[in-house]
Amino acid sequence: MAKLMPRRDVVIVGFGWTGAILAQELTEAGLDVLAIERGPWRDTATDFNIGYMPDELRYAIRRELFLQPSQEAITMRNDLTQTALPMRDYGSFLPGAGVGGAGVHWNGFSWRYLASDFILKTHLTQKYGAKKFDGLTIQDWGVTWDEIEHCFDKFEYVAGVSGKAGVIKGVVQPGGNPFEGSRSREYPNPPLKMPYSSSLFTKAATEYGLHPFPSPSANISRPYVNSLGVAMGECTYCGYCERFGCANYSKAAPQTTILPVLMKKDNFELRTESEVLTVNLHPDGKTAKSVTYVDTSGNEYEQPADLVIMAGYGLMNVRMMLLSRIGKPYDPNTNEGVVGRNYCYQTGGGGASMIFDDKRFNPFMGAGALSSSAHDFNSDMDHSKLDFVGGCSIGSGESNGRPIQGRPTPPGTPRWGSKWKDATAKTYGHVMSIGGSGSSYAQRGNYLDLDPTYTDNFGRPLLRITFDFPDNDIRMQNWVGEQCVKIAKTLNPKILTSGKARKGWNSVPYQTTHNTGGAIMGADPKTSAVNRYLQNWDVSNVFVMGACAFPQNSAMNPTGTVAALAYWAAEAITTRYIKNPGPLVQA
Amino acid sequence: MLDNRPLKMCRRRFLASVAALPALTGGAFAHTMPHSLPWSPFAGDPPKPINPLGWYFLTPSEVITVEAIVDRLIPADHLSPGGKDAGCAVFIDRQLAGSFGKSSHLYNKGPFLPGLPTQGYQGELTPSGRYRIGLKALEDHVRAANAGKSFAELTGEQQDAILSGLEEGKITLKLAPGFSTRQFFELLLQNTMEGFFADPLYGGNKDMASWKMIGFPGARYDYRDYVEKYNQPYPHGPVSIMSGAPGWNVKG
């Protein structure tokens, strides 16, 4: 029997980026908030200790800070005809665990999606006609750039994002990204120092006619006191960034930006090492009454709350909805239902890798988001003569030179023995690459549901991913890859190699932790799981955070937009919902 | 002696008890106070350097085989000592004896079905089990083909030919369902390279040999003064976690 706990105004399931943002905003509005996190408490001084953080084996290879599959695994297959099997180890993407979630060990690329991304279907239909994206289930988001611009701004000033604005109040700024949506003001901090590779890319891309700029980074460029009054330090380019916690208070994470303020509040409580199993509904199915969670000794608790915020990372939120029977599950055969719909990823592959005799890059002087980018081939480029929609943000920079993960050698080099050693010693530090992060568009048959066979420690079905890269996205990625190769050639490398994007999403090698869709937002309850405020259409006191709300994925890392949507939802809750609980949009 | 005990008991989350972190009351006009975040002294979890003596998982004959293998994967030459002297066999032994060897944080529930390449390793054997079976199958194969000689007794060229045969799928060892010869080779190669390039803390990369070989400064944490010095070598040699802050982080 579950122990019944005293009622709270709000319970937040998961305490990573979105959980921390919602907790901060809702406690500011005077609500009594409880966050439940299944991983341990973690903080900079104790857990991201400079004395032992730079340990590649422990943190990057054995991945100590991440979710371990023994706690929650996911099954995968590439299409409906295959039998999904569990990813016995995570590889292609690496979900977070513990206080701060993946916000602890992310890279820190902090993007705003393009203004056109939010109205993608309308935009593409107007520009090219709907036939252009036949076969893709592209949708509008139900929210526009102008509506959420201030939410992006809010996140950037909490996170101390370092960058150069491209367009402020409609005016293009030299040195920034001219293709970005118009923003209300400059970034809070200037760009990071530019490494050699980024400077070569900037020069080559400019000569090629592109518009390169420093990528917006949540690895921050100077000491900064954020909008909540929390002090952050200057990034030291340590090269132990993604997969690691930052020992310098320089990478925006819930710990370095929000928790020092939040944890002091009387109306906030955090319970760690407690895993939420289900959201329990009232008999009419229209509202949630409580969540059930279990502690590490196996004791069960029922926690009643008036409002439930799902903030357990997109994939986990979708699974929690399916397990809790919130929203109608998507069926790819009939194309009906909403939970699990429009699962997308980030398209990768393609791009150019260069080896130089006469250039030395010192890749170990890196930061997670240290790079320069160009958005000339992003989703809003002119597709009229191209056989695809979507695009890619391209760039070059240094995140790390950690040798277990990366030891480039020229093509044809053996992988061991004396020749391998010689080539490794000669090549290390002489390589730069130009690569891209591609959009990923939804198509029928790519979706999330519950696995029929494999279960977790509590006997509950695992989440199942059915996904492969759509042909459109492969054509897009390879076309952009060819442009990268052309730019790379102008740098006259000794050896130039290029990759190709391929069908057959492989769950083993790391790609990105940018899983999107499955509980998408929109204007129509028949094709979206949550409304424009991330409120579930059916269960009105459940709000679902995370990239699961994206109808399709854009050509950039998701968290800037995930955070903006979290602020957008929090604003709707604090200004409208608490005054008059119930659906914010009539179905 | 397959090491595939039920692993549930090892999971860290069942050892800890629920840790509730009550909000600390700060009064109506609370300032930022140094103890307002949950914090306890010495709560960090520094790594424990391995004990360099003895063997924890590998048997004496397995040690001889593994040392011979790592010395061919990473041969001694003017660039660095070989895999054996760099400590790669010790590294592998300690990894197999620990959580990695037991797969204790992986998803280990059945059914175990043959998978597609995109689905990753689907065998039932843990890494330690794979080594035990793989090393025995390798020795059986070598002895049958070389008039009773063991892998370590062959010449370097012969050893290289066998390793290439495993890598390229030209030799098929008798292993187990869901565990192919190529996968065995990949495991050996992966772990050897991990040992060679990881912090010396874990038993390999003795004297930071690999880091010196490629020019990687190891555990250094501040390059602000160097990022914009284009096309110039970094002037300082490597440091390791062990050498970086002696005194406090080797406790425990």
Ligand SMILES: Cc1cc2nc3c(=O)[nH]c(=O)nc-3n(C[C@H](O)[C@H](O)[C@H](O)COP(=O)(O)OP(=O)(O)OC[C@H]3O[C@@H](n4cnc5c(N)ncnc54)[C@H](O)[C@@H]3O)c2cc1C
């Ligand atoms: C290596 C890496 C690099 C990345 N780099 C970038 C980048 O450069 N730019 C970018 O934009 N994004 C990046 N990301 C993605 C980014 O980290 C995520 O988008 C972001 O953290 C998502 O926030 P979230 O709140 O949705 O989930 P998270 O921050 O992951 O938080 C979810 C939390 O919920 C907890 N939880 C889950 N289920 C339960 C449950 N049932 N009960 C209790 N608690 C639960 C989890 O333990 C976790 O702490 C990266 C991710 C990784 C792993």
Ligand code: SF4
């Ligand atoms: S690179 Fe910068 S932000 Fe990243 S962990 Fe190191 S110091 Fe922190």
